Amino acid sequence: QVKLVESGGGSVQAGGSLRLSCESPHRSIRTYCMAWFRQDPGKEREGVAVITAAGGASYYDDSVKGRFTISRDNVKAMMYLEMNNLTFEDSAMYSCAARIQADDCAYSGGLVDSLFDYWGQGTQVTVSS
Numbered sequence: 001q002v003k004l005v006e007s008g009g010g011s012v013q014a015g016g017s018l019r020l021s022c023e024s025p026h027r028s029i030r031t032y033c034m035a036w037f038r039q040d041p042g043k044e045r046e047g048v049a050v051i052t053a054a055g056g057a058s059y060y061d062d063s064v065k066g067r068f069t070i071s072r073d074n075v076k077a078m079m080y081l082e083m084n085n086l087t088f089e090d091s092a093m094y095s096c097a098a099r100i101q102a103d104d105c106a107y108s109g110g111l112v113d114s115l116f117d118y119w120g121q122g123t124q125v126t127v128s129s
Helices: 027-031
Strands: 005-007 010-013 018-023 032-039 046-051 058-060 068-073 078-083 092-100 123-128
Touching (some): 005 092, 046 068
Antiparallel strands (some): 005 018, 032 092, 092 123
16 A cells, blocks of 8 residues: 655635645655546546656646646655646645556556556645636
8 A cells, every 4th residue: 555645735816826745655656657636526536747657757637737847756755746827727626646657657548547546635725716
């Protein structure tokens, strides 16, 4: 079992920024494809961004492209999501997820929640307009 813990959520005004973090006590996380997902109550969970195990490639959903940046620090066993120019539509519970690295990691087909084996509890992001 791989434990993931998110932090960094909060309330911010539209146009503002937040940085989410995902921490794991398992050093083996460096071999995992990792992603951020978000879900608003009453809506389906959607993929936001995904990054390969080595951090060399990433993929973003069109809704966040150019505003969000996913990164990771495998020495610290951490993953981040830098979110800029936030809008009301970005409000959601954000969760990090992990799965064994695979060739389809950093592609649209790899940013599907059913592919991921391990999940954090989530951190809430609320953007006021």
